[in-house]
Amino acid sequence: MQKLGEGVLNPDKQSKVNTLFKSLKVNQVNSDLLFSSGRFDEWTQAVLKIYKNRQWPAEEAMFTMSSPL
Secondary structure, rough: OOOOOOOOOHHHHHHHHHHHHHHHHHHHHOOOHHHHHHHHHHHHHHHHHHHHOHHHHHHHHOOOOOOOO
């Protein structure tokens, strides 16, 4: 029996999430304005697209990034 959440985080997809974060320069946005930033919105939409609009896996990938914000 597969454990809950097992296989959700695909290393290839996670790498894309991390790369997009850096290439969109989301990490350079003022932390007070992060969630209202256009860069953050663009990144979250791109991550949803990578995960084929599956909300939970996309959010999991965003919150488990290997590099710090």
